[in-house]
Amino acid sequence: MTTFGKVYKTEAIVLKHFPLGEADYILTLFSPNRGKIRAVARGSRRIKSKLGGHIEPLMRTSFVINAGKNLDIISQAELIDGFRPLRENIHFLNLGIYMAELVDYMTQENQSNQETYRLLLESITAICNDHSPTLLPYFQLRMIIHNGFGPELYDCIECGTLIEPNKHRFCTDGGGVICLHCKPENVNILPLRLDTLKLLRFLSRSDWKSIQRLRLNRGNLIELNRITKELISYTINRDIISSTFLDYLYESFESEESV
Ligand SMILES: [Zn+2]
Structure with a gap:
């Protein structure tokens, strides 16, 4: 203090x-x-x-x-x-406001958090310059990582065994990958393709300069967005008000970029 x-x-x-x-x-x-x-x-x-x-x-x-x-x-x-370009495009502005809300919900007062600051600054700058549809899942995933909420991307969250290719799903409640043998009850489990798992791993460890060059196909992008959005909802245990804009936002990004 x-x-x-x-x-x-x-x-x-x-x-x-x-x-x-x-x-x-x-x-x-x-x-x-x-x-x-x-x-x-x-x-x-x-x-x-x-x-x-x-x-x-x-x-x-x-x-x-x-x-x-x-x-x-x-x-x-x-x-x-x-960040003038942000204020000249309602979709960019909504995305920026959503990011700011997420930072507000997930961080504490009077607690140094340089990684999240760099992420927010980098992401707002990227909204203005790059218009990449990968930015939103990247931002959501890195917010989860920087603020200590996982996710586990290598070992099954139930039995701890190393995940084998094409034998995995994603458990948002448990915060990570789950093998085909484990079947916990009353949890939210999403399908997870191998290339999306590889993307999650890449997004979790690479900088934005490398990631912004990726051109994802629509299937990967949808799966990535669904997983990161549900992880965020589970982590903060509420729906962020401005996230209602986001489906509309994906559409606008997708129409500007070939994915
Ligand atoms: Zn397992």
């Missing part, structure tokens, strides 16, 4: 804002060294506020913040990157 009364400087991505009183916003920020931060931007809803244009959701901004007793107070904000 930051000591009350201290001033700190950090860059952060704005996850969301919410009106507070007549003139203020309360912001949820995500920073590399402090994780999630909640802070008040006083007077920021006034037209002449000097904070205006620096604190919109999905902006990357350099902040100076006073640590308060209950809530921190933003004293300065200077935009680093506004």
Whole structure:
């Protein structure tokens, strides 16, 4: 915890804002060294506020913040990157908002989480530049990994034996692959093709530069999206509000890219 009364400087991505009183916003920020931060931007809803244009959701901004007793107070904000292409396309914006919501749900306040910060920054940048349909399953899978929720991609989650090619399914409740012999009751088990399993392994360990070059066929993409989306739903135990946009979003990505 930051000591009350201290001033700190950090860059952060704005996850969301919410009106507070007549003139203020309360912001949820995500920073590399402090994780999630909640802070008040006083007077920021006034037209002449000097904070205006620096604190919109999905902006990357350099902040100076006073640590308060209950809530921190933003004293300065200077935009680093506004990700303009994101704001000019409703599908890109929805995808960015979904990612921000996911980071909000899955991370803690005042807890350094540099991997998630890098992932969010990399992914928002990729929305603007790449328009790749692989970005969403990549982001979802890496969020699960970076925040300590698995998944197991090599050994059966029930019996622990090494998974053999073409003798596997995916158990979202158990968070990983399951062999054909194990048949636990009352769990959600999805089909898993060998090439999709290989893709999951590749996405779990490779950087975005390598992944963005992949051109997946529609079957792989559908299976990958279904598995990562259900893993996320199980992990956070709720449906993220903006995920209702996502099926529509897949369509728009698919129409722009040959997959
Ligand atoms: Zn097994």
